[in-house]
Amino acid sequence: MFCYQCEQALSGKGCVKVGVCGKDHETASLQDLLLYVAKGVSMYANRLRKMGVTDRPIDVAVTEYLFTTVTNVNFDADKLADLIKAAADMREKARKLYEGVCAKNGKTPETLAGPASVKIAAGKAEMVKQGEDISIEKRKAKLGDDITGLQELLTYGVKGTAAYADHAHILNKDDDSIYGFFHEALDFLTKENPTVDELLGLNLKCGEINFKVMGLLCEANTGTYGNPVPTKVRINPLKGKAILVSGHDLKDLEELLKQTEGKGINIYTHGEMLPAHGYPGLKKYKHLAGNYGGAWQDQRKEFDEFPGAILMTTNCIQKPQDTYKARIFTCGLVAWPGVTHINNRDFSPVIKAALDAPGFSADGDGKEIMVGFGHNAVLGVADKVIEGVKAGAIKHFFLIGGCDGAKPGRNYYTEFAEQAPKDTVILTLACGKFRFNKLEFGDIGGIPRLLDVGQCNDAYSAIQIALALAGAFKCGVNELPLSLILSWYEQKAVCILLTLLHLGIKNIKLGPSLPAFVTPTVLNVLVEKFNIAPTTTAEADLKAILKK
Structure with a gap:
């Protein structure tokens, strides 16, 4: 493996045996292959858009593939292998759609190679080998560090932008130009000999598109939950049963709050969920009790000490300790091997785990912070x-x-x-x-x-x-x-x-x-x-x- 997409890159250069984040060689190679197939989907989707044809399921799928490969999201090799198969099916759908539109318009379709045509292996071990064959290191050897670095700067910018676009989509906010850029950028990243100027230009365009995405997500969050207002947030627990919610997804938190109302369970935010307390549509729930702990990197200690159930939304998961592995749950695109995954926002297993756990035995002091x-x-x-x-x-x-x-x-x-x-x-x-x-x-x-x-x-x-x-x-x-x-x-x-x-x-x-x-x-x-x-x-x- 070779990965240098996050700040923890080993020795400031890159992780080569196992990621500092906990990603192993198998997972890293499968993530590389998923991204590679996503580029293939976008090669067809970008050409379709130039002929005036869009397909929202293709747009959303590529966005999810990108988000899945963000740091600390999906560490489950089996789920990644299934996603790669689904991406290959989506690529086939895009290819047929492209060829059909070309035929309808009397055009000869391009014969696309690389990510657009590579045959995906049936087994996970073979997929891992395919991921190894398209590694960053191989590209560095061919194109050099500068071009490869700019390609990866664009790739990581697109991944981050896709994460925000996915959040907005969950709250029913979409912008077709955003999806169009994802396809444009991924298609460009398959180009054999890109120039520095071309890559710098697309990186700045990624910044432009991300500004639009963040505005869209702001509109989605405030349109759904109201404009945040200055709010005092308790940072020490209350006596009673408890669920801790980490990650970023406000929709997941809202659904959990609805399902736990009247059950005698206090809900606490963790990490990037802290700002949820400022939204009128979320703070109205009286059992949104406060914030517990700090940032994501301290979770193994904080989750171990938390006497309730834990829900991970979006990214920021670390390898769970055995002491809490049975009471931590993932949802959305997050996955860790052996951790129960919640589908369709049915949080019944999380609620049961919270009721079975001891909860806090006494109130902490009333210290508060402002958000x-x-x-x-x-x-x-x-x-x-x-x-x-x-x-x-x-x-x-x-x-x-x-x-x-x-x-x-x-x-x-x-x-x-x-x-x-x-x-x-x-x-x-x-x-x-x-x-x-x-x-x-x-x-x-x-x-x-x-x-x-x-x-x-x-x-x-x-x-x-x-x-x-x-x-x-x-x-x-x-x-x-x-x-x-x-x-x-x-x-x-x-x-x-x-x-x-x-x-x-x-x-x-x-x-x-x-x-x-x-x-x-x-x-x-x-x-x-x-x-x-x-x-x-x-x-x-x-x-x-x-x-x-």
């Missing part, structure tokens, strides 16, 4: 924020956020937040917030110094806040007293970074280490065009930012 500062809430007090800047009470804004992880060096974000002067405001989002969101920061003229904007996809809200401030001060975003201090881990962070670059945002600090797939040549381009830079130390970076 719910999406762009609607922040812009509702924009006059106070603007006045605070004009009066000199607010000197600078920091966006400190992104994915958290286990790699050393992430204490930088805690230190940065702690050392930020008291006349600065910190916006935060995604699970990186858990590095400092339980600290006390106080307020400036009634405006909290720490504003939790939401999940990683709520980078859209942060951008809207920045754009509104730029409009109010009649300047560009890069001229604002605003600095972006970002942490990255997996592919959703990649597509957000591409969005920021598409918008022309400069001077981003990125850490705790730079992506292994970004070669020195590509990094030089990013530095030259956008002045992107790695984080150093909190003290040095703060000093450099504030003296400007």
